[in-house]
Amino acid sequence: MRKYSVFAVAREAMRAHKGWEAQWTSPEPRSQYDVIIIGGGGHGLGAAYYLAKEHGITNVAVIEKGWLGGGNTGRNTTIIRSNYLYEESMDIYEHSLKLWEGLSQELNYNVMYSPRGVMMLSHNIHDSQVFKRHIHANRLYGIDNEWLTPEQAKDYCPPLDISASARYPINGAALQRRGGTARHDAVAWGYARAASDRGVHVIQNCEVKAIRRGPDGAVTGVETTKGFIGAKKIGVSASGHNSMVLAMADVRLPLQSNPLQALVSEPLKPIFPCVVMSNTVHAYISQSDKGELVIGAGTDQFNSYSQTGGLQIITHTLDAICELFPIFRRVKMMRQWGGITDNTPDRSPIQGVTPVPNLFVNCGWGTGGFKATPGSAHLFAHLIARGEPHRLAAGLTLDRFRTGRLIDEAAAAAVAH
Amino acid sequence: MLLIHCPYCGEDRSELEFRAAGDAHIARPANIAAISDEEFADYFFLRDNPKGLIYERWRHIHGCGRFFNAVRDTVSDKFVMTYKAGEPKPDLSPAPGVAPALPADSRPVETYEATEGRAE
Numbered sequence: 183m184r185k186y187s188v189f190a191v192a193r194e195a196m197r198a199h200k201g202w203e204a205q206w207t208s209p210e211p212r213s214q215y216d217v218i219i220i221g222g223g224g225h226g227l228g229a230a231y232y233l234a235k236e237h238g239i240t241n242v243a244v245i246e247k248g249w250l251g252g253g254n255t256g257r258n259t260t261i262i263r264s265n266y267l268y269e270e271s272m273d274i275y276e277h278s279l280k281l282w283e284g285l286s287q288e289l290n291y292n293v294m295y296s297p298r299g300v301m302m303l304s305h306n307i308h309d310s311q312v313f314k315r316h317i318h319a320n321r322l323y324g325i326d327n328e329w330l331t332p333e334q335a336k337d338y339c340p341p342l343d344i345s346a347s348a349r350y351p352i353n354g355a356a357l358q359r360r361g362g363t364a365r366h367d368a369v370a371w372g373y374a375r376a377a378s379d380r381g382v383h384v385i386q387n388c389e390v391k392a393i394r395r396g397p398d399g400a401v402t403g404v405e406t407t408k409g410f411i412g413a414k415k416i417g418v419s420a421s422g423h424n425s426m427v428l429a430m431a432d433v434r435l436p437l438q439s440n441p442l443q444a445l446v447s448e449p450l451k452p453i454f455p456c457v458v459m460s461n462t463v464h465a466y467i468s469q470s471d472k473g474e475l476v477i478g479a480g481t482d483q484f485n486s487y488s489q490t491g492g493l494q495i496i497t498h499t500l501d502a503i504c505e506l507f508p509i510f511r512r513v514k515m516m517r518q519w520g521g522i523t524d525n526t527p528d529r530s531p532i533q534g535v536t537p538v539p540n541l542f543v544n545c546g547w548g549t550g551g552f553k554a555t556p557g558s559a560h561l562f563a564h565l566i567a568r569g570e571p572h573r574l575a576a577g578l579t580l581d582r583f584r585t586g587r588l589i590d591e592a593a594a595a596a597v598a599h
Numbered sequence: 600m601l602l603i604h605c606p607y608c609g610e611d612r613s614e615l616e617f618r619a620a621g622d623a624h625i626a627r628p629a630n631i632a633a634i635s636d637e638e639f640a641d642y643f644f645l646r647d648n649p650k651g652l653i654y655e656r657w658r659h660i661h662g663c664g665r666f667f668n669a670v671r672d673t674v675s676d677k678f679v680m681t682y683k684a685g686e687p688k689p690d691l692s693p694a695p696g697v698a699p700a701l702p703a704d705s706r707p708v709e710t711y712e713a714t715e716g717r718a719e
């Protein structure tokens with residue numbers, strides 16, 4: 183792999199950019215791999231990269247039915263933060279945030295991680311109590327999170343309307359300064375390039391149709407649209423389709439797939455300096471480096487694989503955005519789309535072993551797993567290589583639904599997060 | 600937005616009038632104190648998540664207030680049919696992942712549906 187650098191840019195500028203090579207190779211599948219990862223999103227590609235880099239397992243294939251990052255990795259609003267309430271969540275999201283901070287250097291790929299601050303608006307006494315509880319829990323755990331007065335919130339984000347007559351008055355905000363955004367596609371591409379460089383096979387346009395198992399019940403490989411591919415171990419990381427893929431091995435997990443929508447505006451000059459989330463009125467917004475306002479909406483209330491989402495959901499979100507930021511009332515929206523998120527009953531992920539030997543699962547990241555991409559991928563690689571979870575992911579196992587030791591971020595946030 | 604047929608009101612109404620209420624035909628085990636933790640977890644947390652036909656409950660919350668059941672395709676979101684609570688599960692080709700029906704004698708009574716289908 184030829185390194186990207188300022189010198190490479192200068193060199194290519196001198197020769198009409200004819201020397202750039204493909205970022206990753208597209209080999210035909212081998213007949214047998216040590217590990218197959220199902221799903222070429224950020225989590226799956228990242229896991230393959232860390233398997234090669236940290237565990238020396240390079241006979242690995244990532245199998246993707248469409249194109250890399252065409253799932254939720256390429257459809258999300260890229261909010262990154264680690265100020266969750268419970269220790270299990272703080273462990274994994276903070277691990278991930280630390281990896282984000284060095285990810286562009288690690289991958290030699292600009293993932294455009296931008297710690298511009300994530301501000302969560304408080305609109306009533308309940309919000310302020312909940313956010314202060316989060317702030318205290320985070321700070322005791324060594325994670326930054328601070329309380330702002332409405333005036334401080336307005337200083338940090340000038341477009342905000344904090345007037346007393348606002349439809350949704352603001353009585354303060356919680357700010358995580360290290361939170362921010364990153365370039366979604368670049369995360370998938372950067373991991374794919376770095377993994378491919380270490381010998382991982384990235385196989386696109388290849389759908390897994392069945393999981394084969396031996397007489398002892400352990401996995402032996404997958405049937406795909408490119409034929410049978412053998413594997414000693416299989417890691418499933420197919421987000422909204424995890425239930426469907428796991429059903430191929432007769433594994434049922436507590437997951438429900440729901441469409442989640444986002445939309446972007448026409449590009450504007452830089453006007454919006456940070457990420458703002460309002461859980462109570464359900465809207466979140468930031469501005470991309472291209473200038474588009476990136477706006478996230480809610481999930482549909484029913485199971486669906488439609489990748490569209492109801493119109494009333496985005497209308498509701500835009501109502502809220504226009505009330506919070508009256509200056510955006512006349513901005514035109516350019517595109518809208520949906521992604522299928524896999525949600526658990528407690529809205530926390532499941533990463534762990536399954537009842538099927540050598541079949542591992544990384545699922546339930548639902549509406550909030552982009553921020554977790556590096557951390558989750560790193561710990562998933564550990565799980566697959568060692569056969570048992572890393573200390574930081576030990577609480578995320580499936581067992582919690584039997585023991586009742588839930589990680590109830592759903593109740594803690596009361597919203598998609 | 601979906602148009603949903605309420606079998607009690609007999610009318611197609613906007614999705615805004617309804618609340619989705621999860622899987623249909625989940626019966627609370629009659630001997631709930633006696634079952635194992637695994638069985639409880641299955642009953643309480645495991646739900647069907649097919650890509651295809653799903654059997655689910657809806658509530659006409661801003662209308663008659665009643666619960667009813669529906670069969671819907673989760674890819675097109677099209678409703679195949681809706682039917683009243685307590686009526687048997689219609690015999691359509693089952694979606695992948697749907698558990699096979701239990702033999703009649705071991706089938707628990709759907710008490711929840713029978714009582715909740717009625718707004719009184």
Ligand SMILES: Cc1cc2nc3c(=O)[nH]c(=O)nc-3n(C[C@H](O)[C@H](O)[C@H](O)COP(=O)(O)OP(=O)(O)OC[C@H]3O[C@@H](n4cnc5c(N)ncnc54)[C@H](O)[C@@H]3O)c2cc1C
Nearest residue numbers: 221223224225247253254255258259261390521551552553
């Ligand atoms: C609109 C929207 C906004 C969001 N906003 C945020 C946010 O602001 N912050 C945040 O942290 N998270 C957010 N999320 C959630 C986040 O996008 C996901 O949790 C995360 O990207 C999941 O990554 P992944 O790699 O696990 O899945 P994906 O990127 O979805 O990758 C899974 C891949 O598996 C493939 N696949 C499925 N079935 C098969 C098969 N049978 N064979 C082969 N391949 C298969 C799919 O094609 C897909 O590419 C949002 C999600 C959406 C939809």
Ligand SMILES: [Zn+2]
Nearest residue numbers: 605608659663
């Ligand atoms: Zn009705």
